[in-house]
Amino acid sequence: MEDAKGRYYVRFSLPQRYLHWALAGTFLGLAFTGLTLRFSAAPWMQALARAVGGFAAVLFFHKFFAIGLTVTFLIHLADIANRVVNKREWSLLWGPNSMVPRWKDIQDFFGNLKWFLHLGPKPRFDRYAYWDKLDYWGVFWGMAIIGFSGYAMWFGSFFAHLIPGSWLNIALLIHGEEAILATGWIFVIHFFNTHLRPDNFPMDLTIFTGRLSEEELKRMHPEEYERLAGSGGLTAIESEAPPRWLNNFGGVIGTTAILAGVIMLLLMAVAFVRE
Amino acid sequence: MKSCVAALLMLVASAGVRAAAIDCISCHAEKATVKDSIHGSLSCTSCHSTIQSFPHPEKQTPVNCASCHSDSAATLGQSVHAASGGPTCTSCHGDGHSILPSKNPQSTTFAANLPRTCGACHGNAQMAKRLGLQEVYSLYMDSIHGFALTQDGLLVAANCSSCHGTHGILSNKDPKSKTNRANIPATCGTCHSGPLKAFSSSIHGQLLQAGSDDAPVCTNCHTAHEITKVGSAEWQIKTTATCGGCHKDQFATYHDTFHAQVSALGYQQTARCWDCHGFHDILPASDPKSMIAPDHLISTCGKCHAGANASFVKYDPHANSHDQAHYPALHYSAVFMNLLLASVLGFFALHTILWFLRSRSGPGAGPRGSQPK
Numbered sequence A: 001m002e003d004a005k006g007r008y009y010v011r012f013s014l015p016q017r018y019l020h021w022a023l024a025g026t027f028l029g030l031a032f033t034g035l036t037l038r039f040s041a042a043p044w045m046q047a048l049a050r051a052v053g054g055f056a057a058v059l060f061f062h063k064f065f066a067i068g069l070t071v072t073f074l075i076h077l078a079d080i081a082n083r084v085v086n087k088r089e090w091s092l093l094w095g096p097n098s099m100v101p102r103w104k105d106i107q108d109f110f111g112n113l114k115w116f117l118h119l120g121p122k123p124r125f126d127r128y129a130y131w132d133k134l135d136y137w138g139v140f141w142g143m144a145i146i147g148f149s150g151y152a153m154w155f156g157s158f159f160a161h162l163i164p165g166s167w168l169n170i171a172l173l174i175h176g177e178e179a180i181l182a183t184g185w186i187f188v189i190h191f192f193n194t195h196l197r198p199d200n201f202p203m204d205l206t207i208f209t210g211r212l213s214e215e216e217l218k219r220m221h222p223e224e225y226e227r228l229a230g231s232g233g234l235t236a237i238e239s240e241a242p243p244r245w246l247n248n249f250g251g252v253i254g255t256t257a258i259l260a261g262v263i264m265l266l267l268m269a270v271a272f273v274r275e
Numbered sequence B: 001m002k003s004c005v006a007a008l009l010m011l012v013a014s015a016g017v018r019a020a021a022i023d024c025i026s027c028h029a030e031k032a033t034v035k036d037s038i039h040g041s042l043s044c045t046s047c048h049s050t051i052q053s054f055p056h057p058e059k060q061t062p063v064n065c066a067s068c069h070s071d072s073a074a075t076l077g078q079s080v081h082a083a084s085g086g087p088t089c090t091s092c093h094g095d096g097h098s099i100l101p102s103k104n105p106q107s108t109t110f111a112a113n114l115p116r117t118c119g120a121c122h123g124n125a126q127m128a129k130r131l132g133l134q135e136v137y138s139l140y141m142d143s144i145h146g147f148a149l150t151q152d153g154l155l156v157a158a159n160c161s162s163c164h165g166t167h168g169i170l171s172n173k174d175p176k177s178k179t180n181r182a183n184i185p186a187t188c189g190t191c192h193s194g195p196l197k198a199f200s201s202s203i204h205g206q207l208l209q210a211g212s213d214d215a216p217v218c219t220n221c222h223t224a225h226e227i228t229k230v231g232s233a234e235w236q237i238k239t240t241a242t243c244g245g246c247h248k249d250q251f252a253t254y255h256d257t258f259h260a261q262v263s264a265l266g267y268q269q270t271a272r273c274w275d276c277h278g279f280h281d282i283l284p285a286s287d288p289k290s291m292i293a294p295d296h297l298i299s300t301c302g303k304c305h306a307g308a309n310a311s312f313v314k315y316d317p318h319a320n321s322h323d324q325a326h327y328p329a330l331h332y333s334a335v336f337m338n339l340l341l342a343s344v345l346g347f348f349a350l351h352t353i354l355w356f357l358r359s360r361s362g363p364g365a366g367p368r369g370s371q372p373k
Helices: A014-038 A043-052 A054-086 A103-116 A130-154 A167-196 A214-220 A222-231 A244-274 B002-027 B029-036 B070-078 B089-093 B114-122 B125-131 B136-141 B144-150 B160-164 B181-189 B193-201 B203-209 B218-222 B233-246 B248-255 B258-264 B273-277 B294-302 B328-361
Strands: A008-010 A211-213
Touching: A008 A214, A014 A043, A014 A054, A014 A167, A014 A244, A014 B258, A043 A054, A043 A244, A054 A130, A103 A130, A103 B328, A130 A167, A167 A244, A167 B328, A211 A214, A214 A222, B002 B029, B070 B089, B089 B114, B114 B125, B114 B136, B114 B144, B114 B160, B136 B144, B181 B193, B181 B203, B181 B218, B193 B203, B218 B233, B233 B248, B233 B258, B233 B273, B248 B258
Parallel strands: none
Antiparallel strands: A008 A211
């Protein structure tokens, strides 16, 4: 890959990129180890568990990644709290820089559906499109459901003091089902929406480089571009082109993650059909 | 007094016999082993009774062991081995001139040698096929009994005759057979008295005594010839399915739980049937002595789950999300999750497909980096 040229703008800070790494890494680890349990009857999964060192190792790594993901999640919450409470970045709570859904997201959603069907123009997205917000809040939903049920099972006899024991039956059920939803979402919807769709193919490197080219910013986030251009905010986020090593590095890691996801998806599909 | 006279007479007789024996062996030198055999005190003519004088005719009627061993012969005559072409005395005991007492380690019927003796036929694949028998010899030799007996020389370990008997072996279909289903607990219990005691008062034992055809006996779980150590992961995983062979619903619902998922991945340290229900002493939950009786659940679950309390044991290790009547909360959770999964993934899969098609066909479609419209 050649060195990128032209003007670039920062979209994600380095700590945010690190958090995405941690999120993606622990998620893949959890999915990999968890799927063997969810589809334990499938010979594929049994072979996979053996390859890792048997269930004892699978469970160890599952809990290891679970703690990793929890810590990642808490760091993000602490960061948001810090930026809102201490730095008074109210824009995090409302407006184009916020992940909080707005009326525009609903409009964009229906606008996009119309555009899919050739019934209207392509919506002009701002900094975060509605699918970005779904990705984002999906993590919260997943953390609440999978995280809580997972810890409830891990520390079952402790949680039984707080919840009825029969809820542990429900915990296993929703833990597994929600895990399929989460992996299905990430490996199909997120990977396509963000990386594999034709105008981003083969991969959106922004999460690795932290930067967008001017063209990308204009094309994918026209509202944001114009807003920033009008207010002079563009110069504040202007940056050098990402170095070649970073592009390549991000490409290799990203491709690996996507391949891992697709492989797991296939394994799930095979196991699901066999069930 | 009477026995003294008899002993004296025998002594006199045996002196005469010895002289006669030496005479026979001057021709039949290969039969000299008889002197060291259990029959060494007998004269040749005790068995070869048709020989009255020397020289004797070439052809002799076969020796009849039953003339002395009438009890054994009679029992054998009633046994499964009585069929024509079946084994004769010498098939198991060896040639009459070299028979040793079964306590003698050289004897073919010595405990440690018996499996090989029986295996001469029962380890013979062709014979097994012809008679419709299991080829049990190799199974037995690899079993915990076979290993203990032949490798460790543990002479009390079960050999063939421990379970099947000796001369009076009967088909296991015969109600009098030691290996008939109804008699198996007593047969195994000859050595395993603890399990027998526990089994007899268990629900399985009660059913068996009540004449149930479904009640399992020792061999249903442990098998007959390939009995292995119950601690092995392989055995534990296999035997969970054995319980499930009868308890189909419970096996299916167990399969939906964490305990079973872990087990399927080859992990041994997880709750299996007997960890909660007991094994030889298994009793229904309605029996206050049962491990799963309400009063015992906390201690039973607590064996693995330290700190288990009354709430914790409300977890149902056989919950069935399809059973709306008994598990409404679980059932509707499952329904909700299925709807959520289907609707979210279904809708966004469609969203993705539409996006893909649109991207390829309209404005803004072009390759990455192309100018937007």
